Amino acid sequence: MASLQKHILILGAGITGLSTALSLLTSPTTKNHKITILASHVPGDLSPEYTSPWAGGHWRSHVGLSDSDAENRTWDEKTYKTWTRWLKEGDGLGGQGETMEEREKRMGLGFRTCHYFWGKDGEETKGLDGSGIWFRDVVKDFGILDLETGTEGGVPKGAIMGMRYKSVCFDPPRHLEYLFERVKGLGARLVKTRVDTSSGLEGGVKDAKRQAGVEGIDIFAFINCSGLSARHFLPPEEEGKLFPVRGQTILVKGEAEKMMTYVGIPGNPDEEMLYVVPRPGSGTAILGGCKQINNFSTEVDEELNRRIIEGVKKHKLCEELRDKETGEFEILSYQVGFRPGRKGGARVEVERDGGVGEGKVDGTWVVHSYGHAGAGYQGSVGCAERVVELVASLDGESV
Structure with a gap:
């Protein structure tokens, strides 16, 4: 009661x-x-x-299989399932006959295929078969990508493992x-x-x-x-x-076809990674990024911008967003934010x-x-x- x-x-x-x-x-x-x-x-x-x-952003749990992560796994799973229900069934506020496209724009949420690659060994890549991914039975359409044939799309250079699943991307604003x-x-x-x-x-x-x-x-x-x-x-x-985890991203025109991430890139600092995140219903996408601990600088790092753009191009993470004549992205803004660590x-x-x-x-x-x-x-x-x-x-x- x-x-x-x-x-x-x-x-x-x-x-x-x-x-x-x-x-x-x-x-x-x-x-x-x-x-x-x-x-x-x-x-x-x-x-x-x-x-x-x-934020980028999309649903991708950052916790592992340890007992200490159990509560966080519960929070993440509930969120994925709730967002999935909102998108599939609505929230009762969208009106009769609301289309999925209309719902995505209204909620700032949308289903997108995610391809996630690792360039270095870690807990999640043990066995290279997905057994280290706790949410493999939670998300829709989970699978391990065939890096040799690349039948489901491009494979970044140096990747040792890749997974795909249906994620929920979001347009944070x-x-x-x-x-x-x-x-x-x-x-x-x-x-x-x-x-x-x-x-x-x-x-x-x-x-x-x-x-x-x-x-x-x-x-x-x-x-x-x-x-x-x-x-x-x-x-x-x-x-x-408490400490800041600085992030820097680039907002570009066009929604990427897939969510793409590449972490542990050979030769790159561990604090830097590459990702492309479509923002559903906005006509834009985010290119990133970094996780810089204890960095409170609000200044845009131009050299980091260059590495992000060059990396996304090199590994062909979203070729569909590049101008066919110039090969460049249409950049809308540069962004700096601080995750609350x-x-x-x-x-x-x-x-x-x-x-x-x-x-x-x-x-x-x-x-x-x-x-x-x-x-x-x-x-x-x-x-x-x-x-x-x-x-x-x-x-x-x-x-």
Whole structure:
């Protein structure tokens, strides 16, 4: 049975904050609660501080087969299955007779074939038969590519293994807008503001209440989905676990036919890889990329741009996007963003060190969901459902 209405504040309007809001507003245990989102950046904003719009992106789980990755595997699998259901069955908002093309544009999601190649041995390439890929039985149309014949398309030079599967690609700006529209339609309120976190977590909770106009009102929970910004108000031992993973990409005209990735490229730094990601319904694609740990530079690295473009050309990852006469891509923009990394992986838990009241902070439960690094989108639905479970458990509901 759903509980009586309570008020919940969410800090952050990126993929984690918006997915969390949607899950809270659609779960039987929490759908009657009042949701207020506080954020300095919202869908439509373009700032290096706002990570979510700069993603590639597509569904590809980054975790392995170890026991320590079990929860992340659950989050990723739930997200893949939910996105698949939305695309196949709709969400009830698209109108009768909505086509798949119309649905892709509305949601910012779309099915695309993914070809993924490795140039170096690793956990996932053991046996070269797919046995190291935990999600081989989760995704649709999984298979190992024949590198010798290349019957399913081009094979990058130096690749030792390749897989294919049906992925869900996304257009981040549009998908964020889609989630934003849904949560507003379900009654969520947005306060665009920069919460003062200079006096720590308790100060942040108090200022969030003030800016939300709810001082003196019982706020049941404060959900921290602030990404890298969490380092500004958490204790030093936790702050030290957070770090940026810089990404740099190139937005080009045209949607690639397939999602293509090549990692562990012989002769290339491990922090660099090549990928081509179509953004469904947008008429554009992303070329990348890199994962540069502890790099906060917002400046575009022109030499990296050159290596990305030359690499994509050399390995023929999306020949269909090159001009037939000049052989060049039509470049629309260069992009820099910062994935919110955390030592030990994402933190998704109830704050238990509030000082008084069994962990409450300023009389309010605090639930954290940050540090998702490059997995914010592909685990977004599953992680949000975990936050709902935590909130419901605090509300006396069964987890």
